[in-house]
Amino acid sequence: MAAAVSAKPPISAAAARPPGYYVRQRLWQNRPAVAGLAFIALCTLVALLGYWIMPDNSPNANHGFVQVQKEGPGLRVQLLRQPLPDSARLGAATDNIFTTWLRGREPEWQETPIGGYEFAGDSIILKPLGEHSAEAGRLRRLPLATVAGHPGPRASLQREIQESHLLTRTYALGTDKAGRDELSRLLLGTRISLGIGLVAVLISLVLGMAVGAVAGYFGGWVDSLLLGLMTVVWSIPGIMLVIAISLALDSKGVWVSFVAVGLTMWVDVARVVRGQMLSLRSATFVEAGRVLGLPTARLIAQHLLPNMRGPLIVLATSNFASAILLEAGLSFLGLGVQPPAPSWGLMVKEGYDLLGTQAGLWLTLLPGTAISLLVLSFNLLGNGLRDAYDPKTPVAV
Structure with a gap:
């Protein structure tokens, strides 16, 4: 009699799927988040192509004619x-x-x-x-x-x-007060807004993760000292801090705005990382790493911080939107990007100065709408990512 061969039941495809699969599924089911992601991708494409797709590809789209200043669309x-x-x-x-x-x-x-x-x-x-x-x-x-x-x-x-x-x-979208093409300046403004958001988020992530990880992992007087620093920085209004940084650097311009906005947003990241680190530092895998003699820096960088990927991604999208709004406010006040660079906040200011005239409405409305749509898209994406990383959110398999 032939020996009976026992076969293990096949592992179902659903059981073999990694957690990232369910995160993506929850995100794709969230239509507002997908719409926000699509608009962000479109703006990113416009920013990358830049001068190649602009009707006026002169430096800063600054080629204008006084004869056609403040003319309407079309x-x-x-x-x-x-x-x-x-x-x-x-x-x-x-x-x-x-x-x-x-x-x-x-x-x-x-x-x-x-x-x-x-x-x-x-x-x-x-x-x-x-x-x-x-x-x-x-x-x-x-x-x-x-x-x-x-x-x-x-x-x-x-x-x-x-x-x-x-x-x-x-x-297509008319001309501004200097007779420059409004469409070209709006397209180029996408590069500045996304660039400032990206640099600000990178600076805030690097600085915030470093401070928060050290405070949460070591605790004690180190935690008290760094937490006091976070509280002090947290209490200063963002615009005031950016003004102070600009004065300290004794300069205005695009790169100063990039750095100044980034240095005002790290506290949010540090507080989240500190809280997560306090809850994870006593976990079993952390104790095992200490017993094996892993260096502290390697334990934090390779084993603790990767477990915070979900909250940090959600926070990064929120900081992206905040950085765009902060830069627009600074440029509106004349403290951010300087003319003739086409910042959306600066364009709103130029239109605001013309309110009461026929051209003031659309010169304010067009860049204001662009800022609102981009910030809304990041907020929708952030809400979608928050739900996607929540295991309690139902998912269609």
Whole structure:
């Protein structure tokens, strides 16, 4: 008789799934969180592409015309292009794909908004555009060879000017008080807002985890000292602390804003890490590590902090939204990103100064809406991550 072979029952796929699977499932079931994640991903893509997708890819999207300042969305303007001087043309020629992505591209042409034109012999007669022009109502005559940049037959120059030197540009979201493209500045402002949020979160995580881990793990007088430091920093308003850091560094600008905002947000992380560390330092696996002689730094970095991944991720999304709001407030007050960099907070301030005029409404509303949507997206994502890391939240397998 053949020996009976006992077979172990197969392990079900559900039993073999790691905890991260259920976290992802709970997150994907939360539609507001997924919508927030999708908007954040879209903004991240816009920030990464930067100058490559902007209608105005000049440095800081700062190429404007006084003739079209404070115009509404959907504006269409006819432009006349003329060759730049040789020195300016050389600077534009040195731009490449990487430098364009990093800091924009210098204009290759001298552009002039016009209200119309007509050819008269060897010249072109230009009608100035807009009431803001210093030559409003006056006609301007230019030789065809000057516009084209080289001499030639009259008919050939006229055809070349019509095909290559006259174009129509559309400002989808209108122009600001300096005649700059509002859409381009909004797109570039995404890079500044996400950049400040990312740097602030990284600084707060590194500093907060270090202080909180030391305070919670060692306890005693070390915990009391560091907890007192957290309490003092916690009691200072964030904007006041950023102002103090800016004054201490004796500088204003993008990178100072990055560092200053990051140094004001580490207390939240430190308090969470300290609380988690106090509850985990007496766990069995920690005692086993001590018995095995593991160094304290390795025990904290490789065995304790990874167990706090869920709360730290949730806190990072909340700090991201707070950093964006704090930077916008600082720029509105003139203490953050400085002109001509297109910070959303600075753009709100420029629109606010024009409230009461026809242009003030949309110049305030557009960047304000962008700030609100991005902050809302991070808050929705943070709420979704909080529920996703909660094992009591039901999940569809």
